[in-house]
Amino acid sequence: MQGxxxxxxxxxxxxxxxxxxxxxxxxxxxxxxxIPAIRLGAKRLIIPVEAIERLLSAY
Incomplete structure (x- = not known):
């Protein structure tokens, strides 16, 4: 899909x-x-999709 x-x-x-x-x-x-994560504020954690892709491609 476009966009x-x-x-x-x-x-x-x-x-x-x-x-x-x-x-x-x-x-x-x-x-x-x-698992590398980015902390946003005091409680919010997000995981970059690329980090999961790298983790899975290592196996």
Whole structure:
């Protein structure tokens, strides 16, 4: 479709669903640096789509 843009980031719940893991596990992987995340404000975390693509292509 014309004008449709690719999503640039995922939320933690979206990332967890995509990877087939729990939200808690996704938060833990962000905490230990296995999944790179961008913190927006005090509570909001977003995951760049490119980071997930790189993570998955490594396997």
């Amino acid at each position: 449709e843009r690719r999503k640039a980031t995922f939320t933690i719940p979206e990332t967890a669903k995509l990877l087939g893991i729990s939200r808690a596990h996704a938060y833990e992987l962000v905490k230990i640096g296995k």
